[in-house]
Amino acid sequence: xxxxxKIHNRRSIRxxxxxxxxxxxxFITICCEHRKHRFGKIENDEITLNEFGQIAYxxxxxxxxxxxxxxxxxxxxxxxxxxxxxxxxxxxxAEFNHAQFDIDHLVLGxxxxxxxxxxxxxxxxxxxDIVGAYKSLVANECLQICKLKNETMGKLWQRNYYxxxxxxxxxxxxxxxxxxxxxxxxxxxxxxxx
Numbered sequence: 547x548x549x550x551x552k553i554h555n556r557r558s559i560r561x562x563x564x565x566x567x568x569x570x571x572x573f574i575t576i577c578c579e580h581r582k583h584r585f586g587k588i589e590n591d592e593i594t595l596n597e598f599g600q601i602a603y604x605x606x607x608x609x610x611x612x613x614x615x616x617x618x619x620x621x622x623x624x625x626x627x628x629x630x631x632x633x634x635x636x637x638x639x640a641e642f643n644h645a646q647f648d649i650d651h652l653v654l655g656x657x658x659x660x661x662x663x664x665x666x667x668x669x670x671x672x673x674x675d676i677v678g679a680y681k682s683l684v685a686n687e688c689l690q691i692c693k694l695k696n697e698t699m700g701k702l703w704q705r706n707y708y709x710x711x712x713x714x715x716x717x718x719x720x721x722x723x724x725x726x727x728x729x730x731x732x733x734x735x736x737x738x739x740x
Contacts, residue, residue: 606618
């Protein structure tokens with residue numbers, strides 16, 4: 547069926563008018579399509595990651611290298627979803643201290659393009675950009691494994707993700723505790739059903 551705006555009107559779950567490139571902490575939950583257990587299983591109140599789960603874990607850790615405004619915080623890969631806190635940093639010119647910029651490549655009198663990490667648009671990556679990149683990277687790596695095994699993967703992730711803006715220290719502590727303790731409370735987790 548083709549898209550019809552009168553029938554297929556999807557309501558945005560994002561906070562209207564909020565700029566998700568703003569510095570701050572964001573609680574993210576990304577679920578597998580149909581809550582299918584793709585990343586491992588819970589044993590003795592701990593997650594045991596399978597091959598897909600190790601990819602999901604590794605790509606989350608690598609996000610700090612991919613996005614200069616991303617700060618790695620508490621996260622947990624679960625059998626059919628992942629929880630994480632994304633820290634989005636705000637930069638000012640002095641914070642760069644040009645450590646990653648090779649001064650030897652500057653030619654006096656010649657206009658030079660700044661490397662991507664110094665481009666102001668590059669620094670304005672939103673939470674959605676970061677989550678979108680993560681979902682794509684994990685899905686592509688998992689698809690490669692399926693192709694090698696001559697298996698069909700199907701859709702890995704559900705279409706969207708959940709987010710919550712963390713507004714104070716108490717909320718941060720509660721959310722951090724929830725993420726850390728998620729495996730031990732798996733049997734009561736709303737995401738635990740297949």
